[in-house]
Amino acid sequence: MRSLLYNSLIYHSTTRFPSQFAKDSTGFPPLLNRNISRRITCRSMSCSSESPSPTLRTVTISYYELKDKDADVSLKIEEGFGPNGLGILSITDVPDFPSLRRKLLCLSARLAALPEDVKKELEDPQSRYNFGWSHGKEQLESGKPDLLKGSFYANPLLDVPTKDAFLIQRYASYCGANIWPQAALPELEVAFKALGKVIFDVGLLVAYHCDRYVSRGMKMQKDEGLEQTLLRSRCHKGRLLYYFPAQLSNHEENGDSMSSWCGWHTDHGSLTGLTCGLFKRNGVEVSCPDSAAGLYIRTRSGEIVKAIFGEDEIAYQIGETTEILSQGYLCATPHCVRAPKGKEASGVDRSTFALFMQPDWDEKLNFPKDVHIHKELIPPNGSLTFGEYSEMLLDKYYHKKT
Numbered sequence: 538m539r540s541l542l543y544n545s546l547i548y549h550s551t552t553r554f555p556s557q558f559a560k561d562s563t564g565f566p567p568l569l570n571r572n573i574s575r576r577i578t579c580r581s582m583s584c585s586s587e588s589p590s591p592t593l594r595t596v597t598i599s600y601y602e603l604k605d606k607d608a609d610v611s612l613k614i615e616e617g618f619g620p621n622g623l624g625i626l627s628i629t630d631v632p633d634f635p636s637l638r639r640k641l642l643c644l645s646a647r648l649a650a651l652p653e654d655v656k657k658e659l660e661d662p663q664s665r666y667n668f669g670w671s672h673g674k675e676q677l678e679s680g681k682p683d684l685l686k687g688s689f690y691a692n693p694l695l696d697v698p699t700k701d702a703f704l705i706q707r708y709a710s711y712c713g714a715n716i717w718p719q720a721a722l723p724e725l726e727v728a729f730k731a732l733g734k735v736i737f738d739v740g741l742l743v744a745y746h747c748d749r750y751v752s753r754g755m756k757m758q759k760d761e762g763l764e765q766t767l768l769r770s771r772c773h774k775g776r777l778l779y780y781f782p783a784q785l786s787n788h789e790e791n792g793d794s795m796s797s798w799c800g801w802h803t804d805h806g807s808l809t810g811l812t813c814g815l816f817k818r819n820g821v822e823v824s825c826p827d828s829a830a831g832l833y834i835r836t837r838s839g840e841i842v843k844a845i846f847g848e849d850e851i852a853y854q855i856g857e858t859t860e861i862l863s864q865g866y867l868c869a870t871p872h873c874v875r876a877p878k879g880k881e882a883s884g885v886d887r888s889t890f891a892l893f894m895q896p897d898w899d900e901k902l903n904f905p906k907d908v909h910i911h912k913e914l915i916p917p918n919g920s921l922t923f924g925e926y927s928e929m930l931l932d933k934y935y936h937k938k939t
């Protein structure tokens with residue numbers, strides 16, 4: 538789940554936990570206190586007039602190491618997701634990933650270019666546009682409708698998560714059925730499911746190692762961990778994003794902002810898998826025309842850095858729900874996307890894919906006593922299902938359902 542919380546969850550830095558997690562009262566010492574600044578490099582940004590932003594390479598773990606259940610990758614998990622980490626890590630060498638990424642990302646422009654009436658058929662207002670095509674339904678930081686990008690949402694693992702009409706009505710953004718453009722773009726379903734499955738499978742491996750890391754600091758029942766929670770969930774959601782080329786959208790108004798393409802937010806769920814954006818001009822792949830453009834992250838120390846990872850890598854970020862349930866051992870990452878600027882950026886579009894992995898709507902979340910995010914929503918006994926919790930968040934930030 539992401540989209541509808543998207544702009545409402547632009548908390549800027551408010552979703553970041555105070556730094557007491559770094560010196561937790563359990564006495565759990567951070568495995569690593571290395572300053573992430575050692576990976577920060579300053580680069581001059583070709584098309585920007587502002588002073589250069591620092592650029593930071595993600596921590597990487599090879600798929601082969603990740604797959605080894607006996608390998609101890611805690612240091613890297615901590616460097617990526619821990620209280621002093623950058624908030625993102627990436628996995629290299631995933632078999633088939635590069636071709637699956639390219640196959641899906643190349644379909645996003647074709648989807649966005651379908652006739653309006655065909656795209657309308659792919660919309661799902663009942664789920665607040667959390668299934669199928671969504672364009673202009675979310676808001677920019679300015680409060681205006683977001684026409685800069687179009688999104689296509691689907692659960693890549695389950696076409697029909699439930700047939701229970703009550704549940705579909707109650708948790709429409711999770712329990713609805715996928716809407717595929719079967720006649721207009723039949724390749725989309727195949728490519729979306731294939732890429733989503735790989736990012737999910739690798740995400741489970743990341744989750745396994747996250748659980749090992751967290752269990753060093755806090756007591757955790759075996760079935761309470763991130764890996765098992767994700768494994769039994771029916772709510773995972775993929776989002777294929779298409780950022781329209783500059784001349785087709787009004788970039789001027791947002792042009793100077795760091796978050797000109799995608800506003801500051803933290804993802805709401807458990808773990809997000811992310812591909813590196815693919816840029817095209819007139820349908821031909823090009824390199825990013827402005828080195829200042831791309832994914833930005835607000836680090837734990839409040840610094841804003843551009844995060845970079847290779848096109849053959851899958852990046853993972855922690856969502857708010859994991860930050861809460863792991864008691865801050867794993868931290869959610871405020872991030873945004875900056876559009877390219879300058880003459881070279883004209884006509885250049887960007888495609889990418891995110892997989893939001895999250896607990897099942899029925900999953901009981903046992904909130905710790907000391908919750909720093911959305912504290913007011915948690916009942917005194919600290920127990921809510923993920924579905925209930927998400928609905929409360931949607932109601933908090935959006936109009937209540939009538």
Ligand SMILES: O=C(O)CCC(=O)C(=O)O
Nearest residue numbers: 539778799832874889891
């Ligand atoms: O476009 C991107 O690279 C990031 C998108 C994102 O953060 C999201 O969809 O939540």
Ligand SMILES: [Fe+2]
Nearest residue numbers: 802803804872
């Ligand atoms: Fe995000």
